[in-house]
Amino acid sequence: MKKFIKYCVGGFLAILLLMLVLDIVYTKIYETSYPRSKFQYFRSLKNKKVDYIFIGSPRVENGIVPSIIQDKTGKTAANLGWQAAKLGDIYTVLQLIKEYNIHYDKILIQVDYIYNMVEGHSNIFEYEMMPFVRENNITREYLNRFVENSDANYYIPFYRYCNNDLKLGFREIFANSIHKKNNVATHKGYVALHGNSLKLEGALPKEILNKNAILDSIQSFIKQNKMEVFFYCAPFCKNNQNTEFTTELAKKIPGFRDFSGVIADDRMFQNCNHLNDNGAKRFTEIITEEVLMKNNEKH
């Protein structure tokens, strides 16, 4: 029996050591490889200068084309919109911009119906961030706040990779290790949508929250760090119900700019909330002319 206990303890320690080694190897690869995820791209901007940074949900990710901004203004831009992002994710991105020492002229934050979402976070932002959770307190805080089994993800070696195996597992690590490129960094975070849905209808919330604590935190963080931030709302399709929501939203956020109705052509939308590639190009031109170029004129 003693021999068997020794065998089991040895086996357990071997597994633990294996997990530790795998964790180190995986993390190192994710830290050093060519950026394949949006978060890796974000980290690649550390200590760099990006003139315009766009933050938000997929309505940013699929709606802002940084190359057009560069063509029109000669200035660099980064699209840091995430699928399913809520205000909590946006706040974390904002904090990390400071943490990563990314220099910028202006940060543009897209806010819409997510103002009403006090709970929740982007699971995509979560898993993309996982390899870097031990990097700083901001990622740790995010983990504690939003992720189940946060301590297991943080302390147990390799647990975070097992827990996100379909996204961060062997397949992705292999692609990272051979520096297999995708379009994330090439397109500076922009992801194009194509085609049109048959049914272009949508609805904003009928009511608006009186207060949103996360947005308050965002605004006090901006003030505290003297950040140059511009809030706006991206376009919706024509048949969108309860459009007065954005009017109410403008009252809640100082300097908020409502672009929700600037594109009337439904052919520009993939679905009511999201622009397709043509729409994204068109809207990027609009926001560049209306905000960024006017801003340059002022300076």
Added chain:
Amino acid sequence: MLFNSLSFLLFLPIVFALYWWVNKKGLQLQNFLLLLASYFFYACWDWRFLFLLLFSTALDYFTGIQMVEAKNQGRKKVWFWLSIIVNLGFLGVFKYYNFFADSFAETLFGLGFQANFWTLQVILPVGISFYTFHGLSYVIDIYKGRIQPERNIITYSLFVAYFPLLVAGPIERATHLLPQIKKRRFFDYPKAVDGMHQITWGLFKKVVIADNCALYANDIFDHYQSMNSLSLILGAIYFAFQIYGDFSGYSDIALGTSKLFGIDLLRNFNYPYFSRDIAEFWRRWHISLSSWFRDYLYIPLGGSQGGMMMKIRNTFIIFLVSGFWHGANWTFLVWGALHAMFFLPLLITQNNRNNIESVAKGKSWPTIQEFMAMLLTFGLTAFAWIFFRAKTVSEAIDYIKNIFRFNLEGGIQFLDFERYSVELLMLLGLFIIVEWNAREQEHPINGKWAKLKALVILTAILILGVFSSPSDFIYFQF
């Protein structure tokens, strides 16, 4: 409590430690502890069904004794049939009532009658098909005079509820398991280590092979209308490996776990995809069930004693019942019927016992003839699995029709969950090579480099396993 869950990872060492700690205090205490652990294990699924298990156990225990003590053959028969009817009645109510009620209502509706049968909104008690068959074999064996009834209620209860085999087999025989339970066990280091290795291999089959195949198979079966012929063929192959990895993986974990307690369970799988004909396949796939049907259904029906027509009839009965045992769905019946049809040519030509030994025994490679025979057998089983996997018979027929459209547009398609099939095919290729080299052993992690092999397999589990979206063991639903 799944075998591949953290709770089982805590449960097993605790039970193991207590079990060997009470070893010196006597066999009864050891068995009692194992029984309590088994009931706890079962209660973790749904404590309410524990009463069903207790009732089923008590019924068979009691009728077993009553049969032997019966004053005449008539009374013995009464007790025997009481047990059979109640056991099958439970199975019928919980597993088949809704199926028969719905099918009957549909038939009447087809004839122009409106019938609304009351259907039970109950969940199927986990493992009911397995522990019912344990009880049935025990009662039948006593009735036939093959064994004496067990008079120790703890011993008998443990025979029925022993946790490694409780929810998905193997379906044990009283003649094999009871003597082991009644005999004092001593810790055997080589056996325990072998058990650990078998558990590791079982986990690999489940977490790496079955769960990866499940991702692909589910995606292809769920979107079969938009898949080309190649993807549909691959879907059937993936499901074949999914169900094999899933069920044989479970069996390996069960057998390995049991070895830790010094108890040997019946081997349930013996590399079935290296079979050269369907008869051999059934001697290697879910062995405990196919041998159960052979001993308690096929032989009592007359087996192969009568003429050819009787043999054919009995073969069809056994395969249809086997299919229906899996679940209350026409798909399982068709699956069973298909296997009966595949078996028929072998039976008629009396070639069903041609391949008893392992393929290419003592050799590295099969002959071309053996290889082609294995390929054909696998093709037939994979084809039949389509019916097993599909939700309805018409869905399975549609799936097959789409295969025979010979549409190869798009080659190996990019699946919904952002995967191509190439990497999985490579993994399956490696898996086949490992199994091929181990085909004459119980599992591949043994021999000179067993510990190193175990470490490699553990690494593979960590790197290639599916942990974020594990699928339940398929056979838990049966």
